[in-house]
Amino acid sequence: MTPSPWTKTSPTAVLVFADGTVIExxxxxxxxxxxxxxxFNTALTGYQEILTDPSYLGQIVTxxxxxxxxxxxxxxxxxxxxPAARIGAVGAIFKADITAPSSYRSAGHFDQWLKSRGIIGLTGVDTRALTAWIRENGAPNAVIAHDPDGNFDLDALKALASGWSGLEGLDLAKDATSGQSSTWTEGPWVWDQGYGDAPEATAHIVAIDYGIKRxxxxxxAGLGCKVTVVPATASAEDVLALKPDGVFLSNGPGDPAATGIYAVPVIQKLIDSxxxxxxxxxxxxxxxxALxxxxxxxxxxHHGANHPVKDFTTGKVEIVSMNHGFAVDGTSLPEGVDETHVSLxxxxxxxxRLVGKPVFSVQHHPEASPGPQDSHYLFRRFMNMVRERKGEPALAER
Structure with missing residues (x-):
């Protein structure tokens, strides 16, 4: 078994790689x-949002x-x-031990919160060294284990790690979706007030939930939308029957090619509509x-809240939040589909974007949470497509 360069005595948790490397x-x-x-995630804050992001299903976050x-x-x-379904990261790795809470917004200790979410945590690790290893060798398959008595069958854990199929070929959207239709009415967070009610709705958006973020x-909702959330497996007929003014395709976990087996035909029909x-x-x-x-x-x-992206439609560089292990091959986009943003x-x-039609998408997370709000304008860009189709004046993109 390969000795670990990140060893800590008397371990009560371990991370075991498929190659036998053990981090204690x-x-x-x-x-x-x-x-x-x-x-690994390079954000400095926002750890609750990160660990509860459904896109992290099947992942351990360093x-x-x-x-x-x-x-x-x-x-x-x-x-x-x-939240009762606890969809998100299954494990987390930290450098320092967790101290007592020191924020006026805190309602409890982070350790207890991790327990309530079913997230296994490992502290005392040189996370920068681990990050450097991942950058060199790629994201590994592993097993994270926590036993307060420190009893670990390392050979069995290695076998579990090496026997896991990994994320390629996995459709995890079916696990991450809420599984039923619902209506969303809560507006954005306001400092010292919390989340407020949304303004009166002037448009109806149907959001297909592959693992959507709140x-x-x-x-x-803050832009005056009634939002109906439908499951990942909703048909195009289900969506169109709701008479939406616009359709949103959400974030989510897993291999897009696997989810695309049932999602692509739906999206193609929605584009044609x-x-x-x-x-x-x-x-x-x-x-x-689908295109x-x-x-x-x-x-x-790409996982973090400090990634530079260039928007070719404006010529601006934005600092954005990202969380994805798969990417679109930009060279594969056919004629009539323009590349609008790239990672710097x-x-x-x-x-x-699809030339000549009100269809576009981005890889990063313009909603932030956590992260900078440079890309909030994309929601207004979409709403202006909706408003143009309805014959209404445009909102200012800001």
């Missing part, structure tokens, strides 16, 4: 074990920032639509597939 540390949060892919969890946890900074829905269409993250990837493009598994993925880290595709 102190366990927090839930006990037990979970198979997943290990990625936080590069050393002090995570010290402001505690609350009931507001949650992104999954159905703040996406809040921003739509002429209704404005907007996609984010997994929704962007599946839209690309004739292809997707690829990334070496390490590695040149990968981050946006597209």
């Amino acid at each position: 540390g102190h366990g927090i949060g839930a006990t037990g074990q979970a198979q997943a892919e290990v990625c 936080f590069t920032f050393p002090h995570i969890g010290n402001i505690g946890a609350n009931g507001e900074d949650i992104e999954d639509l159905t 703040n996406i829905l809040r921003l739509f 002429g209704i404005p269409l907007f996609g984010i993250c997994l929704g962007h990837q599946i839209l690309a597939l 004739g493009g292809t997707t690829v598994k990334m070496h390490q993925g 880290f590695d040149g990968t595709n981050c946006g597209l």
Whole structure:
């Protein structure tokens, strides 16, 4: 078994790679074990939003920032639509131990929150060294395990890690979707007030839930939208029967090609209907597939709240929030589909639009949560497509 360069004595939690590498540390949060892919996130804050993002289903998040969890946890900074289902990351890796909460917004200790979410935590790890390893070698399959007594069968854990299929070929949207239709009415968060009621609705948006985030829905509601959320497996006929003014394709976990088996025919029919269409993250990837493009598994993925992206339609560079391990192959986009955004880290595709139709999407997360709000204008861009189709004046993009 390969010795670990990140060893800590008397371990109560371990991370075991498929190649046999073992990382030891102190366990927090839930006990037990979970198979997943290990990625890293470079955000400095917003750890609750990160860990409850359904797009992290099937993943263990390594936080590069050393002090995570010290402001505690609350009931507001949650992104999954159905918290009782606990859809999100299955594990988390930290440098420093968690201290007592020190924020006026805290409603409890981070360790207890992790337990309530079923997330296994590992502290005392050199997360920067682990991040450097992932950047060199790619995101590995691993098992994270927590036992307060420190009893681990490392050979069995290695076998579990090496036996896991990984994310390629996995349709996880069916696991992440809320599974039923619902209406969303909560507006964006306001400092010292919390989440308020949305203004009176002037448009109806149907959001297909592949693992949707709450703040996406809040921003739509804040722009005067009635939002109806439908499951990932909803048919085009189901969506069109709701008479939407626009359709949104949400973020979500897993391999877009696997989800696309049933989602692509639906999206193609929605495109043919002429209704404005907007996609984010997994929704962007599946839209690309529906338009004739292809997707690829990334070496390490993009996860963080500080990624530079250029919008070719405005010429501006934005700092954005990202969370994806698959990407659209920009060279595969057919004639009539324009590439609108690219990552300035590695040149990968981050946006597209269908020429002559009100259809576009982005790879990054313009709703932030957590992250900068540079790309909020994209929601207004979509609403202007909706308003143009309804014969209404445009909103200012800002």
